[in-house]
Amino acid sequence: MPELTNPRAERVRSVRALAGRSARLRAGRFLVEGPQSVRELVREQPAAVAELYLTHEAAERHADIVGAAAAAGVPHRTGTPEVLAAMSPDAQGVVAVARPRPLSLDDVLARRPTLVALLARVRDPGNAGAVIRAADAAGAQAVVLTTESVDPHSPKVVRSTAGSLFHLPVVTGVGLAEAVDALRSAGLLVLAAxxxxxxxxxxxxxxAGTGPQEAPDLAAPTAWLLGNEAWGLPQEDRARADAVVRVPIHGRAESLNLATAATVLLYASARAQRRRGGRASGDGSQVG
Structure with missing residues (x-):
């Protein structure tokens, strides 16, 4: 197909518009920007790729993306640097338009997860994306964002996950009470942070894992309930949990931010479950 050369073309404008929530809802599509996120989308969920665009230079530099797309039967189009920049200023020469993966909480629980991150009214896209990435790295099997949380398909969330959005199920639009009840009914301990x-x-x-005890056992299947960045979890939300856990502060810091606390908690559970022989264990160690 001919190279796209007009940065004001309707196709280019429609891709750029997906940065807005209303456009995403109307189109049933979302924007994936940059080689890392697009690479993971093409590798992990090729059927979700609706459109794929690269500059000639990016297609040569990231031949693995083009090759994976071709192997999966996903066509791509090239565009000038001006076209890709008009689609997204964060594209780095690579942009995809993707279809959201329809997932319900029931779908996730049918897979018998042992480690889940449950985000209540988390609205900062960078934090939400970082928690999804941390959950993926720790070996969690799902992330659940309750109603009033940020859209996980907003461009900043997608970028912040660094491709992890396409590695594990991310469920949205579930009320907190409904989510807690469903997770507990599926045998997970719900721990509020x-x-x-x-x-x-x-x-x-x-x-953890040493036998019967009054304290919650981190080696048990667990869902970590994490609250809003600014005000945390209100009392009524903490009361829904089986227990409330604090991350100890050994130095002089006032607190940890949401994503850092989530990482510590998820890795603590993953370690405890691994000692018991649970399924929450990551295979990678790369940081980037």
Whole structure:
């Protein structure tokens, strides 16, 4: 197909418009920007790729993306650098338009997950994306974003996940009470994270998997309930959990941000479950 050369063409404008939520809802599509995210989309979910665009230079530099797309029967079009920049200023010469993967909480629970991140009213896209990436790295099997949380298909969330959005199920639009009840019914312990929690994470790690105990067992299948960046979890949300856990602060920092706390908590559970022989274990160690 001929190279796209007009940055003001209707096709280019329609791709750029997907940066807005209303356009995503109307089109049933979302924007994936940059080689890392597009690479993981093409590798992991090729059927979700609706459109794929690269500059000639990017197609040569990232031949693995073009090759994976060709192997999966996904066509691509080339465009000038001006066209790709008009589609997305963060494209780095590579842009895809993707179809969201329809997933329900029931779909996820049917797979018997042992580690889940549950985000309640998390609205910062960078934080949400970082938690999805951390959940993927820790070996969690799903992330659930309750109603009033950020759209995981917004461009900043997608970029922040660095491709992890396409590695594990991400469920949206579930009420918190419904999510907690469903997770608990599926056999998961629901632990809320809060700086005022009655249980210290270090203490729980010391006794995890050692047998019957009054404290929550981190080696058990677990869903971590994480609250809003600014105000955390209100009392009524903490009350829904089986227990409230705090991450100890050994230095002089006032607190940890949401994504950092989520990473610590998810890795603590993954370690405890791995000692017991659970399924939550990551194979990679790359940081980037």
């Amino acid at each position: 809060d700086g005022t929690g009655e249980h210290d994470l270090d203490d729980l790690l010391d006794v």
